[in-house]
Amino acid sequence: MGVSGVGKSTIGAMLSEALKIPFFDGDDYHPTANVEKMTNGQPLNDDDRYDWLLALNTLAQTQEKRNSCIIVCSALKENYREILSNGVASPIQWIHLVGAFELVLDRIDARQNHFMPSNLLKSQFDTLEPPANAIEIDISLPPKEIVQQIMNELTSKTEFGLFGLGVMGKSLSRNLANNNFKISLYNRHVPNTEENVALHFKNAHPELSNALPFDNIETFVASIQTPRKIMLMVNAGKTIDYVIEDLLPHLEVGDILIDGGNSNYKKTKQRSEYLASKGIHFIGVGVSGGEEGALNGPSIMPSGLKKTYNTVAPFFEAIAAKDKNQLPCCTYIGPEGSGHFVKMVHNGIEYAEMQLLAEVVVILKELGNNPDEIATLLESWKVSASSYLLEITIDILRKKEEGDWLLHKIMDKAGNKGTGNWATIATAELGTPSSLIATALFARYTSFYKEDRVRFQKLYETEASAPKLSVDEVFKAYQFARIINHFQGIKLITEASKSFDWYINLSEVARIWTNGCIIRSALMEDLVEILKDDDTMLANQYIVQQIDALKSEARTTVAQCVLAEIPVPCLSEAINFFHSLTTAKSSANIIQAQRDYFGAHTYQRVDDTTGKMYHTNWK
Template sequence: MEENKTNVIFIMGVSGCGKSTIGHMLSEVLKIPFFDGDDFHPKKNVRKLSNGIPLTDDDRYNWLVFINKFAKEQLQKNSCVIVCSALKKAYRTILNTDIHSQAKWIHLVGSFEQISERLNKRENHFMPPSLLRSQFDILENPQEALEVNVSLSPTEIVDYILKEINNKSEFGLFGLGVMGKSLCRNLANNGFKISMFNRHVDGVEEDVAKNFKADYSELSQAKAYDDISAFVNSLQQPRRIMLMVNAGKTIDYVIEDLLPYLSENDIIIDGGNSNYKKTKERNEYLKTKGIHFIGTGVSGGEEGALKGPSIMPSGDKDAYDKVAPFLETIAAKDKNGLPCCTYVGPEGSGQFIKMVHNGVEYVEMQLLAEISTILEKFGQNPDQIANTLEAWKDTANSYLLEITIDIFRKKEGNDWLVNKILDKAGNKGTGNWTTIASAELGVPSTLIASALFSRYISFYKEERIQLNKNFDKVNTSEFNVTTQEVLEAYQLARIINHYQGFKLIAEASNKFEWNLNLSEIARIWTNGCIIRSTLMEELVEIFKQTANILTDSLLIKTINNYKSAGKKVVAQCVLNDISTSALSEAIQFLNGITTAYTSANIIQAQRDYFGAHTYQRLDDPSGKSHHTNWN
């Protein structure tokens, strides 16, 4: 049993399987209290069973609730062993309520003939052997339990249980990069018994897990491996293994490496930035192997992974329930103390919303970069820019705003470090995927595309230097805007960015029938993740009323108040040759999405002219397609 962590060991199975015998023996060895669930049956249940009448679910409900309450009280003091038939999944769900992470399940199994023979020899028990068949009929074999065959002797059963409980880890982490290491420390700091794996490459990656364990005291109880077989065998079944390796083919290679050592109902969690389509494919493939697959977005960077990230899991709901105690415990907590981790939906929906999260993140970063360029135009140095941004925290605070303030204040020698950084922005592909997904779904995520292409433009450094010499630039001191107007333009663009991001999620949810909860997604993005902000906190409540934030009365008022400043800032930037692609696109998109009658009629006429693509008419409500011979 883990040090400093209390657990309840539930021993379950049909009557006559030996639960009480094993429970007594186990409690004596572990020196923890033993309780028999049968002792908590109300008198009416005992009377029914004594009269040979099977209990109904209604009969069992209060009994199970009482045992759960009793277990929670015991866990405040010590670990304990409780034996209870708990034959149905619904029964075990009640018993697990609020103690899932502290509950360990042992299932004693045997054939009807084996158990019947035992039951017939048992004396002075209120349940007659004639009811055994009814118990086998309702038995739903648990996937989360350690299964032990009753053909073993009681001593052998107890020895096997002790070996599993004491020597096997609860959770495995595969891949010890920056994020993997931080998640390991997070799990260990929360009292979980973990196994850690990192590959061995001669002369390149040697004893990574072992050395990592030695560096941190909280990992003293963790197990370190560079052999896959030993790593997998160190885990309790069903095994829970989280992959923190590079997205792409590496994930597939790792899965194939693991498969020979896995058992049915084991669970693989992909915690990398995988493409949601690949997650769906892997999910379907692993189903054929009897293995569960959970695609999980994780946001927060190195610090978030250590102190509490935002976690976005998707896939099989039953499989998620078995890893939920781990993920929800290590996740960041929102303002109400709830974990910033929730079951998102089926297939690759968790990876999809993480992809969109990163797209929104691209825009938020681009907007701050553009704002900083404008503030430089005012003549502000990095310290002064930091002070301006600091003043905005009361109305526009976000994690990205906070770190940008720190960036502008950082000095190296007598100069600010930001002035020494090469202006070529990298990317890892998620902004590209988001843009592609937007095009595939027909959603105008124009700000995400703009932010992505701005990074691409930045990479053409040598060409930019050359072209800068070829074209005249306006160089005037006239810049007729205020910092308040810049703030309002920034706030307006951020609202449009979040509208587009959540619009993409909503359209994907409808297209793929994911039934995603936008308010819950916004909630788990209020802490731990890179795009957490006061605006995101406001969206949690707004999405409870509408899926379209541009129909919210408060945001409508805000946009109407800020639009004048937004247009003025963008216009001044255009006149002064200052590149503000994201700020400009926010205004252009707002103009487009709020225009009742656009110029698309001309495009449709052009399409009909050269390609006979037809068009619909405003004066024909039937929706009939028309074609004209234009020449």
Template sequence: MGVSGCGKSTIGKLLAQELDIPFFDGDDFHPESNIQKMSNGQALNDADRQGWLETLNDLAKQQLAKNSCVIVCSALKQKYRDTLSLNINAETNWVYLSGSFNQIFDRLNSREGHFMPSELLISQFETLEDPKDALKIDITLTPENIIRTIKSGLMNTSEFGLFGLGVMGKSLCRNLANNGFKISMFNRHVAGVEVDVAKNFKAEYSELSHAKAFDDIAAFVNSLQQPRRIMLMVNAGKTIDYVIEDLLPYLSENDIIIDGGNSNYKKTKERNTYLKTKGIHFIGTGVSGGEEGALKGPSIMPSGDKEAYKNVAQFLETISAKDKNGLPCCTYVGPEGSGQFIKMVHNGVEYVEMQLLAEVATILESLGQNPDDIANTLDSWKATANSYLLEITATIFRKKEGDDWLVNKILDKAGNKGTGNWTTIASAELGVPSTLIASALFSRYISFYKEERVQLNKNFENSNTSELNVTTNDILEAYQFARIINHYQGFKLISEASNKFEWHLNLSEIARIWTNGCIIRSTLMEDLVAVFKHTTNILTNPELINKVNNYKSSAKKVVSECILNDVTTPALAEAIQFLNGITTKYASANIIQAQRDYFGAHTYQRLDDDSGKSYHSNWN
């Protein structure tokens, strides 16, 4: 690209010959009306150029389907370049041939047979917007040196960089490489602890043969095409900030940092604001799927600068899982830290789904089922309540070590990495009753008090008679009931956050990208894609209303039997309590408000006065 007369055609032809790919001169695709206008000494306007630019964009797409090509075009404005690279941004490299007005004016005057007179050159310089993401080359260099500069600047650089080679980072690298992307990989060097991690990782997998491995930050950053695309897969928290500060000295304006860890959405917003002052784009991205998902296709939830996302969309959407229609389970979620927020809620919903399956297994065990029996029962539920977590739980119960099942040998302490805690805190801050997520979180906390549980078990009688009067179908329906309530609460939290922060999140699209690749993928989630096209509240959907009504009696029966027999089912029980609360027309909160007014003069409103006026009473 560059103004007319800068040498685009000459350099473009030489480069195409050097790379053995087709060459196209944009001037050859002007409609006759444009050529006539310029021949009459009139400058083209944006309307004149639009169709021409779209034609060149179609040409580029056609060539990319075969291999690649070199196209020369003035592309003076950023919006022209946006049109030219529409939907192929990540596969487009810009070379800007730069020179002074006098240099190029002299060249134009010496050129014969071209339809544009040199007098129009001034209008091109006035129109020209210097590109921020192009390889800029001085036209005073010889053509040979220009070609050499282009090849070293573009052809030997990587398209995408990944910083941090933990379990997820390694899997994402292999995923990117398997999809044909040229990548650079970085892992820190810690003497005696982490040495040659990237180099050794590259040697381990054949698909990484063309990847570049680094333990030096400067070399890693300089190996990337501009604008640089760097995805961070490091521990959330201060580590992210330290890494950003380490990278900044080597970055250029308009480079893009993607945080793919489980960062707190508030910190993502702060980092986004901070990096804007440095001219760097920041994209907070939720990634779900675990090690296998990261390798074969995760669910990806990017947010932040929408224009910057266009520059990384092809990479993230290509490596993501695909839904049942073949669309990527990756979509631009919204501004600020919204992607990290919905990943946080995803993990909260995940906590509950795991807790519900653990409770179900406990009930089945109380009915006398051994782990193989439990696995068989869960397998039989796949026809009506299938999910990834249901599948892996059935597999877990079949695993044996020696003569016993492995699950029986695992210490009953459940860990957590903080996202369930964050979700519970966010719910409290937003005033949203995500009671199931809190229950699942606190169940994990209770499990961690193993020694105290053993001690207190001796002090209190447990009637656990294992005489539960329930069937496996009762348990299935109770499980389905609680899962609907869990998904109601999770999406309610997302909806309330979207309203408060003005994120304008699309709940149907969020559900869609959670139908494959992620840990909470399920047939229920697939149903919610259509439900959320008509409502933001799944408990207003007629089909789900019928299911909840039909399943509730089984849920009450199962929970009641468990309480009578001292079988612990906090999440199943909370699902019933929550539905009772959210569907109670006149709640007991009037008593609480009266109490508050009594001891603290907090006032109250009256049912017989709809003006909103506050009242205070002398209660003595």
């Protein structure tokens, strides 16, 4: 790309021969009207160029299917380049040929049989919006040197950098390599502890044969094509900030940093603003699927500037899991912070889903079943309630060690890494009752008080009887609670989207959660269509029918568990929340009266529709 006369056709043809890929000159695709207009000394406007750009875009998409190509085109404006790039899934490398006006003018005057006269050159320079994401080449060099310089950039440098080779970083690296991306790998050097990690990792996996390993930040950054695309796979928190500061001296304006960890969405927004002040783009990406998903196809939730996302989209969409229609489980979520927010809510829903299954297993155990028998019962549930978490719970229940179920040997103290905590804080800040997420989090906190639980069981020991329940009742209670959990999670995203002007497409979020991620399930498949029509799940007629068919058994299950002294916090909260949400007249009038009594906080009256506030002297 570049203004007319910089030698695009000459360099493009030479580069085509060097790379052994087809070459196409954009001038050959101009409609006759455009050629005549320029021949008559009139500059083209955006409308003139539009159909021409579309034709070149179609050419690019066609050639992409065959392998690759080189297209010569002035591509003077950013929006022209967006049209040219639209729908091209593979990474695009722009090469910008740059020269002084006088030099270019001399070249135009010297060339023959070209339809663009030299008096139009100034209009091209005036129109030019230099790209931030291009290899920039000085045309004063001889053509052979220019081609060699471009070849060095394209062949000796990698397309993508991965910073941090923990479990997820390693899996994503292998995924990128398996999708034929040439990548640079970095892991820190710690004497006698972490030495040559990237090199050893590369040597251990054949698919990484073309990867470049580093333990020096400066050489790592220098090995990547500009604009650099570097994904940070390090621990969330201050570590991200330290890494950013370490990288900044080696980055250039237009480079892109990508945070692929479980960062707090507020910190992601702050980092984005900080880096923007230095000319560096930032993408916050939620990645779900664990080690296996990261290797074979995760669900990816990116956010940031849309045009920055478009630059990295080919990488993410190639490595993402595929939905039932073979579309990537990756979609642009919205402005910076939204991707990590959605991932945070994903993890919150995951907390509650895990807790619900744990409660179900305990109930089925109290009904007299051993782990193998519980696994068999859960296996039968997959017909109408399949999910990844259900599948792994079945595997866990069947795992034995030295003749006994391994589950019996695992300490009943659950940990957490912060996202459930953040989701609970967010739901409180936004005033949205995602109570199952909070309940699941507090259940984990309660489990950690093992010594107290042992002590208190002895102090308050009772003779509780087994619950009077059928397996079908337990199953329906589980299904009921899952619907409530998903409703609350989606509602939290809805309220955040409204509060922060993110305009999140909820159906698309559900779609990318149908594969690759931890909460993928048959229910999520249903939500893709449901959320196209209504962002309030519980108002959907299909969901109404489901709830009506399940709520009676949910009540019975919770009641029986309370009588049998079986703790089922999430099952209980699901039915309590449902009762609260479906009660037209609540107890909140008493709360408002109490607030007004001791604090003069005032209240509204049901017999006054003006919204006027009242205060009463209650004594």
